Structures are given as C-alpha cells and as structure tokens.
Amino acid sequence: MLSFKYPAKSDLLLVGFLLILSVGILFLPTGFTDNSDANTLRVQSRILSTDNSMIVQTGIIKTGTQNLHIKILTGKFKGLEIDAFNELIGRMEFDKFFTPGDKTLTVLNLSADHSKIVSANVIDHYRINLEAFLLALFVIFLIAFAGWTGVKAMLSFLFAGITIWKLLLPGLLKGFSPILLSLGIVALLTSAIIFLVAGTNKKGLTAFLGAMSGVAITCIMAILFGFLFNIHGAIKPFSETLLYSGYNYLNLTDIFLAGVFISSSGAVMDVAMDIAASQTEVQQQKPNISVRELRHSGMTVGKAVVGTMTTTLLLAYSGGFSALLMVFIAQGTPMINILNLNYVSGEILHTLVGSFGLVLVAPFTAIIGAWVIAGKKKDRVKLQ
Template sequence: MGTTRKDILFVLFLALLTAGLTLLPSGFGGRSGATDGAAREKALILRTDDSTMRQFGIVRTGDQGLTIRVLSGRFAGQELEAVNHLMGRLELDKVFAPGDKAFVVLDPDESGNAVAKANVLDFYRMDIELVVLALFSLFLLVFAGWTGAKALLSFLFTALMIWKVFLPGMLRGWDPVLTSLGVVAALTAAIIFLVGGMNRRGAVAFAGSMAGISITCVLALAFGSAFRIHGAVKPFSETLLYSGFAHLDLTKIFLAGIFLASSGAVMDLAMDVAAAMTEIRSKNPDITRKELVLSGFSVGRAVVGTMTTTLLLAYTGSYSSLLMAFIAQGVPLANILNMQYVAAEILNTLVGSFGLVTVAPLTALAGGLLLVRK
C-alpha cells in the first residue's frame, strides 16, 4: 500500500505540531529554587576527598569533597571546589572518582563573571543518552525506511505530548482521567495514522484501539475503588503533595495511568488485526463481511495469546526487587497478594490485559464494517 498525498500532508502536519510542542513552555520552570541565571554544565572530577565519609554496612554517609573542572559553557576551564552530600540511601547517593564526568549547576556571583557556588548533582549521562537515541534512530531508519521515519516522528510526538501536555496538565489540576483519555486519543490517532496510513486500515485500527482503551478505562475506574488502593503507592507521588501540589488526586492519577500504560500494547494488537484483515480483503475481494470478521477473530486469538503476558512481564520486571525481598524474607503468598504495592500491580496487569483481550474482537468487528462494502 503506497504513500498517498493524504499521508504526506498528515506527516507534515504532525511534524509541525511536534515542532510546536518543542517550543511550548511547561509553565513550571524556575520552581527548583536554583538561582536565576544558573548554568547547567558538564564537569570533570579532578580530585576527591573522602576523609569525612563514613561507611555503615553497605551504605555511606557524610560528605565527599570534590575538585572539578568545568568542561562546557561560559565557565569552561575553571577549576572549582564542590561537596557531594551522602544521605545513606543507595538509590539516591553517588560516589565520584577522579576522571568521572559530572552534571553540575553553577550559580554565578553578582557580576556574572565568576562562579559563586558549584553544586554537583549526578553523573553526566546526556552524552551516552544521545548516543543510544542516535543508534535507535539509525537502525529504525535503515530497517524500515519511510515507515521508520514516521515511527520516529510518532515516538518524538508521544514523548513531547506526555512531557508538555499530559504531566503539566495534571499538575495544573486537570481531571486525570479525562486528560489521560484525551492524550491517549491524540497519541493513538497520530501513531496509527502515521504508521498505518490515512486509509481504511488505519481507521479500523483506530476504532478498535479506542474501543479497547475505553473498556480499560471503565474497568480501571470500576475496580479501582474495590481494590482500595491509594495513588501514593507510586514512587514520588506523596512528594508532590509536599511540594505545593496538595490539590492533586493521586488515586485518580494512578487509575489514569493504568490505561495510559496499556494503550501502546492495545494499539499494537489493533494494528496487527487490522493489517491482517486488510491483507485478506485485498487477496479475496469477494469475501463476505461475516467471513472477514471470523478471519479477524482467528488472527486476534493467535496474537492475544502472547500479548496478554506482555503487561505481566513488564510490571514484574519493574517490581522484581520488591518481590525478591518478600520471597527472601519468607513472606506468605496471602500476605503478598494483600499488600498495597502488589495489589496495585495486579490491578494494572489484569485490567490492562482485559483491554487487550477485548480489543481483538472489537477491531475485527470494526474491520468487517469498514473494509467490506455491500
């Protein structure tokens, strides 16, 4: 199925929209408390002073003195003294060694020509992150060509929609469920019509995806209250309440995240069924609507068998350390299943998987209506 004029216009429209999102301010800049005009730069660790660090078992506390050389920006070449504060928490602490690259925040003095304070935040990772992104983009373009370019555009559009619209919107007090549904609908349309094309196949995949996502949303709201899970179960959720956002409904944010997290797998399954039905229709133009729907059911049954474990593996991987801690301590299974952290992931997995199961037959029905003309 070739590229049409409608496809090209849609790609151009989405490219312009992505560029606009890049320039769109989030509205929450300057809340970190950093001095105005602070520079965020790359620095080299020259020397360390570990004399005031203390080791307690596997954790360290105290301070680590650092001598750094700024490698970028207007203060490049300057050597400065800084302190790395250790809190005794492995997930937050970092210990530097000479030769490491660090990400630093430099607060200039009143003249603006010298650094008043250097704050070493963490290891510098943006260079390797850009390398990985470049490799991902290169392999995608080489393997998939024009389709890969459209997939890359949809990837960037999705990231910007989440960072510039979804997250700031909820911080402003927008309804989490409605915001999530709106963002998911926009992302679904962009991704499916970019990859699938502005045609009947794309329309079938979009209709099936939105039907499955809607069912997942309804189930999340219906069973969320029955599970009695507070949204603070997610990491850093409670921190938001103490950071000036006490108006946030953490539970609704948690429930909205359920169908947002499963929407990617739902789109994948809907596109699989829609593409298969389109191919069947092109090879057999005289196929009846009933026969095509039954063929869609058959394809859906084959695909859904593996897709239902996708969310289980994803959530299990993200919480493997928690489950290992329970098993290592000999916690009974009944205790584990009733813990809020575990119950939250069970709700995530089962509700998301239920949406995957329903999207296949719904996409098949949509394909029968849109692909076969009387």
C-alpha cells in the same frame, strides 16, 4: 538492499501536519518555568581527584561529604579547576559516588555580578551525550530497516514524548480531571500514531476504532476495580511528594487509575493494528470476501496475537517490582500477605485490567474491521 517507495501525497500531508503540530506543542508554554537561581550555572565537568576522608560507611551505606577537585569543561569558566562537594544522605537510590575521570553535571553558584564562582555542587554523572547517541542509533537502525515507515514511526515516537511532557503532565499538575485528560491525550496519540503508520485508509480507521474501544473498556474497568480494590494513588513512587510540594489538590487516585489505561494503550494499539493489517491483506487477496469470513479471519489472528501479548504486560510490570518481590521471598512473607499489600494489589490491578483491554480489543477490532474493510455485504446464497 532496501527499496524506497515514494510516499503518497496523503502521507506527506499528514507528516507535515504532525511536524507542525509537534513544533507548536514543543514551544507551548506550560505555566511551569525553570525555578533555578539566576546566580547559578550548569556546566559539564570532569573529576580530577577525590577526598573521601569525611565519608562514614556503615555496611554498604555511605554518609557524609565527598570533596572533589574538578575541571570545568563548558561555559565561560571552561578550563578552570576548582573544589566541589557531593553530599551523601545514606539512601543508595539517590546517592551517587564519584571516582577520578568521571564526567559530571555540576551547578556553579556565582557571585552577584556573575564574575566568579562562590561554590560548586556536583549533581550527577553526565549522561546527555550517551543518551543522545543511543537515540541517534535507534533512529538510524529504525529508518534503515523500515525506510519511510521508519521515518513515520520515529515522528510518532517523538510526537508522543512531546505530547506527554508538554500537555499531559502539566495538565495533571494544573488539576484537570486525570481520567478525562488522559483519555483525550490517548485518543490524540492513538489517532496520530495509527494514521501516520497505517495511513488515512480503512486499515487505519479500523485500527483506531478498535484501539479506542479497548482503551475505553480498560478505563471503565480501572475505575470500577480501583474502587473495589480500595487502592489510593499514593502507592506510586513520589506521588506523596507532590502533595508536600504545594499540589495537595491533586487527586492521586485518579492519576493512578489513568496510568492503568495509559500504560496499556501502546499494547492495545499493537493488537488493533495487527488485526486491521491482517484483515486488509486478506481482503486484498480475496476482494469478494464476505463480512462473516473477514470477521472470522480477524478473530483467528486475534487469538494468536492475544496469546502472547497478555504475557507482555505481566513481564513489563513484574520487572519493575522484582526487587520488592525478592525481599518478600527472602523474608519468608506468606503469599496471602503479599497479595493483600496495597502496592502489590495495585500492580495486580494494573496487569489484569490492562490484559482485559488486550483480550477485548481483539474481537472488537475484528468485528469493526469486517464491516469497515469488507463493506456491509450480506452473504447471499444463489437460488438454483
């Protein structure tokens, strides 16, 4: 049975502050409003039957219009059965194909007085309920296992999501410097997550300073090697679409480089927290430990942690490009060609620069922790 330890007053104050800050950011206007037509209504519906006679299939590619008979499940037209359509453009990554019984998100185009439905367009399978269930299950297991720490971890998780959605992405769209804005957001998230989980103590301070040193190194190396690699930001999916959507002032290259240290910042935090926590535990077991001894302990732990964490980034990034690499292998593309392609080079830059941050954060955190946790003690040799 899990024991529940009553949270410290500082923890409660920090949790309360972060809750208020999260709510404030959540309701912060971004300047980007919903541009959907006032004469439309989004509802849940269920597919009752389909007519695929207007679909042309060439190999595995389908094009044409899939006619659907649906039943509306929500909204003021609930229970009404109508005909809808689903356009297939021949691109499997965007197309969706429905069968009877599927639950969908449907856009209803209404008359001027909103009294009747003019037409209906089925957007995609409805997944919100399942996503909410998965999130709830995650929260339950996290809190059941970690107790109060799990509550704080969940709050930090939600705070990070809200901050990225309401501050980082709108800020990038408004043309703020991607590097500076991203550094500020990462610093905000790092401080909130680390101090929330570790507490406002020496362990939290060590982990924060160590993590930020790793992020700073990753940022500098991303800028330097991004320039040397001669890679532009349009290699990322949908980046070019932004330019054609009225945001031609965006610096896609800086956005890409900012993404390098943003994506590795979570792993950097993990390494910094592991080393800070281990040094704190060592110091508690041996209060009179010297700075040099504690630094050595931090280095030892750091070597073990870095040994596995560097592979973590390789697995995370390569998993997203497995289909592309399989195409190259199937076509017999020479390795020298593959390694020089801009989007492959971009992922190599992503992986190696992020791994550099992981490697360097370990000694930085060990050095910082030795001074912060053990204090500025000097090793003394007693004279006999």
